[in-house]
Amino acid sequence: MQPGARLQAAIEVLAEILNRHRPAAQALSDWGRAHRFAGSGDRAAIGNIVFDALRKRNSLSFLMGAETPRALALGVLAHAWGEAAEVIDAMCAGGRAPEPLSEAERAGLIAALDPDAPDWVRGNYPEWMADEFRAAFGAEAVAQGAALAERAPVDVRVNTLKADRAKVMKALREYAPEETPFSPVGVRVPVRARHHKAPKIEADAAHGKGWFEVQDEGSQIAALLAGAGPRHQVADVCAGAGGKTLALAAQMENTGQIYAYDADKTRLRPIFERLKRAGARNVQVLPAGNESALEELRERMDIVFVDAPCSGSGAWRRRPDAKWRLSPQALEKRHAEQRAVLAQSAPLVKPGGWLVYVTCSVLPSENDAQAAWFLAEYSDFAPVPLAQVWRETLSASFPGSAATGNGDSLLLTPASHGTDGFFIAILQRSA
Numbered sequence: 001m002q003p004g005a006r007l008q009a010a011i012e013v014l015a016e017i018l019n020r021h022r023p024a025a026q027a028l029s030d031w032g033r034a035h036r037f038a039g040s041g042d043r044a045a046i047g048n049i050v051f052d053a054l055r056k057r058n059s060l061s062f063l064m065g066a067e068t069p070r071a072l073a074l075g076v077l078a079h080a081w082g083e084a085a086e087v088i089d090a091m092c093a094g095g096r097a098p099e100p101l102s103e104a105e106r107a108g109l110i111a112a113l114d115p116d117a118p119d120w121v122r123g124n125y126p127e128w129m130a131d132e133f134r135a136a137f138g139a140e141a142v143a144q145g146a147a148l149a150e151r152a153p154v155d156v157r158v159n160t161l162k163a164d165r166a167k168v169m170k171a172l173r174e175y176a177p178e179e180t181p182f183s184p185v186g187v188r189v190p191v192r193a194r195h196h197k198a199p200k201i202e203a204d205a206a207h208g209k210g211w212f213e214v215q216d217e218g219s220q221i222a223a224l225l226a227g228a229g230p231r232h233q234v235a236d237v238c239a240g241a242g243g244k245t246l247a248l249a250a251q252m253e254n255t256g257q258i259y260a261y262d263a264d265k266t267r268l269r270p271i272f273e274r275l276k277r278a279g280a281r282n283v284q285v286l287p288a289g290n291e292s293a294l295e296e297l298r299e300r301m302d303i304v305f306v307d308a309p310c311s312g313s314g315a316w317r318r319r320p321d322a323k324w325r326l327s328p329q330a331l332e333k334r335h336a337e338q339r340a341v342l343a344q345s346a347p348l349v350k351p352g353g354w355l356v357y358v359t360c361s362v363l364p365s366e367n368d369a370q371a372a373w374f375l376a377e378y379s380d381f382a383p384v385p386l387a388q389v390w391r392e393t394l395s396a397s398f399p400g401s402a403a404t405g406n407g408d409s410l411l412l413t414p415a416s417h418g419t420d421g422f423f424i425a426i427l428q429r430s431a
């Protein structure tokens with residue numbers, strides 16, 4: 001396909017997403033099915049325009065003076081990919097390509113973002129979240145939002161049950177991998193720019209052999225800081241597809257026991273295949289949604305890991321459409337779910353044990369506010385300072401939290417740590 005035809009296709013897919021509220025991945029795959037002549041390079045280029053438009057929707061529509069799919073797609077080429085205005089102009093020749101540019105569009109291609117534009121425009125987050133962003137980050141709100149609007153690298157966690165870092169680095173050498181800065185079991189495949197395809201790491205034979213899992217470094221750090229070790233008894237109560245379960249199983253060197261539970265059996269379903277591939281043998285998957293199975297763990301767990309349902313705001317780099325789908329009502333529902341799962345988990349922790357509360361959100365209402373609520377409700381729990389846990393677990397200096405807080409919790413963010421947004425609080429039951 002010619003660049004102009006790719007641009008037109010991206011505009012059509014964006015219209016499906018923005019006007020008909022279709023999830024981005026689904027709209028793109030439907031487009032692919034209906035246009036079988038398109039090659040993988042075309043699909044990658046179209047997908048990249050679509051995802052970058054969603055990542056930077058507010059700033060691009062401000063620059064282009066319109067929030068139409070066409071304005072956003074043109075804005076991506078000019079402002080995110082640095083394409084010259086004349087090149088874009090030449091792409092818009094009609095036919096399979098977009099119609100010729102208007103004067104207003106030409107002006108938008110060379111516009112500069114007004115430094116006095118609202119924070120939520122410059123930071124590319126929804127306007128209704130501006131207060132939360134300010135509460136979370138103060139004067140850094142724009143920079144933190146902007147970093148969540150960039151592309152993310154592909155991080156993998158080395159499965160130490162089957163491989164080591166050097167072996168995985170070698171297996172992935174065609175992707176120019178690097179060691180992740182914080183996680184000792186992380187390998188990072190750098191971001192590709194503009195129209196270039198993201199590497200399909202999971203298609204690699206080493207993945208089939210269980211040597212690694214795709215997992216953001218923030219997620220790896222959350223599992224590491226939980227402090228699971230040999231012979232521990234661990235409940236992973238929001239196990240989902242098992243990303244954290246697998247990390248915990250490897251840390252425990254296949255000893256002790258992990259009880260993996262989730263309220264939703266569809267989400268839990270992939271865990272069986274993943275456990276097998278990883279060679280994890282210390283995991284018992286509890287029947288989904290059966291709370292009485294959790295009852296049996298009462299006061300027996302060294303660690304209860306709560307990877308709570310959340311807005312997913314920390315993962316906006318990877319799922320930018322989620323940013324615009326989130327509503328205040330949906331966020332309130334997540335708050336209630338978080339309290340429910342914390343209340344369900346507290347009784348499982350043995351005296352002296354840890355409840356590890358994790359979200360992939362950067363919003364204080366899902367993070368520190370929920371930890372504070374828990375501590376007010378459960379007076380036999382106290383926070384364990386994260387700086388201390390970090391030094392003991394990762395044998396490295398503590399990089400500090402991105403949140404303005406009291407140091408009892410840790411917020412990782414793309415702007416501050418180069419990871420997805422992750423929140424971790426460790427709450428210890430009195431002995």
Ligand SMILES: C[S@@+](CC[C@H](N)C(=O)[O-])C[C@H]1O[C@@H](n2cnc3c(N)ncnc32)[C@H](O)[C@@H]1O
Nearest residue numbers: 238239240242243244262263264267307308309
């Ligand atoms: C962030 S996801 C878990 C991701 C998973 N731990 C991983 O690392 O791949 C949150 C999960 O919590 C589950 N969930 C929500 N409410 C729950 C509850 N009350 N009890 C158990 N699981 C719950 C959801 O079904 C969802 O799978």
